[in-house]
Amino acid sequence: MWTTFGQFAVGFCEVEASGEQPVAGRIYYPAVAAASGGWLPSRWRGSSWLWDIHYAMGLGKFLFFRLPKSLLYSLLKRALVAFAWAAGKAQRMDMTPGAALALGAPQELPVVVFSHGLGGTRFMYGIICSELASQGYVVLAVEHADGTACAARLPGGEWRLYNGLGDEKAQVAKTRHRVAEMKAALRVLQALHQGEAVPGLQLSYGADAGSFLRGRLDLSCVAAAGHSYGGATITALAAEDPSFRCAVALDPWWHALFPESRALTRFSTRAPLLVVGSHDWNTPNAFNQLACGGERQQKVLQAARPQGEGDECTGGGAMLLSIAGSSHNTFADALPLFGQKTGWLLERLGLTARLDPVLGVYLCTTAILNFLSLHLPLKAEQRAVQNWEPLKGHSALDRILERDAADSVKSRGPLSWLFPGRGLVNTISDFFLDRVVLRPPPVGVQPPSASGAKQAPQQGAGKPNGTANGTANGTANGTANGTANGGASGAPAGQGSEAGSEPADVFTGAEAAEALLPSADSASGLHPHAPSSHSVPPLAAIAPQQRLPAAQRASLRAGVNTRFSERVEAGEVEEVNALLGEQHIWRCMVVA
Template structure:
């Protein structure tokens, strides 16, 4: 579902202006909701009565404007960016149907590899003591620089396939290549619209927010940048992100309360709205959502700058008391400020997953290590791991859609689909340890116990790039051998049981035994109460 609704209290963040306009404004919140769908999705007419089920395009609509935004973001000529998307992913669609009914079945215990794919079209039996309809755990996802609500559809879709409802934000803080804000009928015209219209008195239907380059310091995200980051801008952007995260949570609360029709009526992503499907939210069975999402134990997930926002959420416990665990992929730690007091220290379970390219960035690696240490000192388990052969975009759809770019220019060695698999497997293993059972994803969880591995004593530096390319790419001296060996080693290990020190994952930090034991005891006690995943209706 694609949802954009006006916020209750529109406001600005910081005094920063460009062309006389506040740069950072909160007017609406835009999310894509990924969720497990009911049997029959994709067959016959869709819930809105249309003969053909529809799917969202990966490149957000209007695609021309979005492609031009990517041109500005990347420094390419806008026409060249449009041409690139036109010949590559202009018509690519996300493999998920719009507005399908929410699943009402528990997954079977068998998996498709051993029992065949048809097993997935059969309902499983509810666990003992549980309701006939599962209640799905909630994830809120925050994207990184250059991202959008669709740029991580592979991750979000995988989580949804394991029984999560995932609310993926599209931030309006100037970190995406381009996002369009719809105005309600009473909205005021943007400066950009008034400048380009013959009638300045005409109210604009929407306004455009492009990527904001810090003034006089456009490369503040680069490692080793002598000017450092634009602290004022990044702090204000984090403030806006946290407000959007809270708005997204309140939105899903309204739906979970049984008032989804109110959301549908306020939705701006419908016929007549910019970037909207003509179907909007037609056909959504809102009654089927009542009490079906666990809104009391939310997992916060973020990539890069979104991971920094995730840490800020964990620091502000009073405002985000409903976040009970977090996953951070390739955190960009530079915008983070140290906790001002002990009350701000992270005290919920944390999983940090790095790409190999980001692990070599020493200053950033120290930041993420300190976060894990801080969490452990507060009595919550934390893990830090690296997926080998990966780069920063390996956590997103970009490596899936543009594998040759990732391979040739960024020297990514690991197969993109395998990188996503390892991210998901580690994340599910983490959640299985820290969330009380039973949860729907436990029923279909199959992985290789990634988090059981022991931490490295010393970080290998075989693929460490030169300083000027730090965090951007890997270094392959013998490129052909570097690309063939990982795949060959996996096959030998699978077929012949050959052990190799060259694992796909490096562990750097694991919780002490006593920390993990105490937490697992807490999880077991919560499970015994049988309330953690009971039918939840928000207040």
């Protein structure tokens, strides 16, 4: 069972509102601890991670979207759905549905509105959301109804499964729809705070919409956060809506921004922006491209910088942080929750990550909490309940150092000869994908070689994958089957391969299949994908003089969660180094 580090237990409830802009999602909040005891062992208490079979069905559709319909694929899809349903139900989260608000929580609670990535859901970032709730935040994780969720439960109970991104025009429309849903989500929270009636507003697990959060939210402390597609969504949102005081974009897929977004030109707000980009997505691939969208990322960072004077000043500055060894999946629940249950087998197959997934999500959450504490005007009582500073036990830095040291001398065991180099699955997966899983490429497109050689992606290509394994190579094998300029069938943008068929998609089933099996070159070293020359140096190779002096680190750590700044400042780089440890930071820079 996953347990949070904050002093509060975590409660949750589902929320939906059917007003002018319908919205649905899950609210995470600091709660009264559940009663202990009972006949169940502790690992079976709490709540299931996956709470409806529709989500397992949606995951199957997301991963097999636009792959040829045949008996083989039908069987594979059904097996995946069954496995996802069983594993998701068995995985427990230390959260209580419908629990009362924590008695010791501040009277007014800061707010975070969260946007999931492509193929994500309201609960697929439950670790980060529940960690924030355990530190005194109320988090509303929106489940987007634009078709980018693997499955979404709409207000009224209707289900919508993943239906692709469509062509570039349709994709931009989806981003605008997502931004509108995020604004509607904040209006729902405002209504809950004021006890107002909103059409169709309902909470689950017996929570009363009129009294549950009445008078308990601090609407002057509202932040937006999101991953991948959601990272671009919240950046577009924060660039234009002053209700959001700051924003945290986790490995954003910048291609999702609509062209006229203020996030690409000049923020019209003063919101500081934190971009936590993965090592993989921020390392140039063989074609000197960043999977996140490097050119757009530079535009976003420049658009966020402070400009103007006095009342005309806009932009709060930005920080770009890349955690060493991180991948696109570092931020979602899948690897931390499920990656260690078959650890020995994954290690033998070469599928282990260079960055421990549990440590990765701790480092990410610590960076988020630090940024929120700096750039939200938190009150003294709101700061007093937070205990995320590493010296107080939130971080697993010492444990992971010990584990790295042990791994360096550990024997690979008697069967290690079966898994040389990249590992057996890594070795055969390119051939399997090219010859068995992937559809034949359109006429005139050279297919990838069985040895893993990649073709240059077309303009705008990238892997906006919020749940499966993303890589620095973006679309890689998937570009043979379709990009923003056409779908898997090779049909023109915005059209299906035949009348009434699913629309051409910029993210094809081929790319989903590649994400499912390790095939691409990774920047971050030992990883669910193949090793690379860009791998992170061993900790022992980092000279002590490259690290902050112990006294300076202690001083900077002692100052966290004590001050507020309206803008990102240059000194925050050293603060982050002190907080996370330089050995875990691949890149950190600010635009101030």
